[in-house]
Amino acid sequence: MEASAKACPSALALDVGDTRLDYHGLLADVGAVGEELRSHGIGAGDRVGIRVPSGTADLYVAILAVLRVGAAYVPVDVDDPDERAELIWTELPKGPTVMMVGPFVLPAQSGSGGI
Structure with a gap:
């Protein structure tokens, strides 16, 4: 993605709904979302629960940000x-470390996966 952004920064990368x-x-x-995840200590080997409406820019950005920081995402x-x-x-086995609900990053509830 970085190579595409460098080569064609103004080219359309995402077109969903009104975004x-x-x-x-x-x-x-x-x-920006990746930095938010990092501020919660998320990195390689962590799991991030994602509960964001399908087909939205927020969903695609969330998935890409999770992958960019080296974590795995668990969609619901x-x-x-x-x-x-x-x-x-x-x-x-380990549960998610944080959840992304809509555009928000929330700490997981201790002892459970949280919502």
Whole structure:
């Protein structure tokens, strides 16, 4: 993505709904969310629960930011009941370190996967 942003910074990189981002803008958004994740101590080997509406710029930025910091993401459909999200996240061997809900990064609840 960095190579594309350098070569064609104003080229369209993301077009979803009413959000259009060029490579420069996408890279900036991914970088900002990545820094937020790093501020929570997220890095290689961590898991990040993502519960963001499908087909939104927030979802794509969240996934790219998680991957950029070297972590893995655990997606849960935003329309699933809270109990389903809790089940998925608590069945992980380590559970997520943080969750991304909408555009927000939240610490996981200790002892559970959190919502």
